[in-house]
Amino acid sequence: MEDLQAVALFNQILLLTKQGRIPWEPTVSDALVAAIKGKRSLLLIPYTSTDSWGNEHGGRA
Numbered sequence: 001m002e003d004l005q006a007v008a009l010f011n012q013i014l015l016l017t018k019q020g021r022i023p024w025e026p027t028v029s030d031a032l033v034a035a036i037k038g039k040r041s042l043l044l045i046p047y048t049s050t051d052s053w054g055n056e057h058g059g060r061a
Helices: 004-018
Strands: 032-036 040-044 048-050 056-058
Touching: none
Parallel strands: none
Antiparallel strands: 032 040, 048 056
16 A cells, blocks of 8 residues: 555655756765755665565666
8 A cells, every 4th residue: 555645755856856956966875865955855775675586676777
């Protein structure tokens, strides 16, 4: 079951990113960070999962 507030937040962040209004910066640890109005920060970390065979899915291609 999806969380409608989380989906709305994601869509808003995506829209602002596409408009160039969120200044994403790369970090040393393969993540992205953005300051929001100097009060908050967003951190995007690549997601990777490993199946029972040891194959990684998600993250960087």
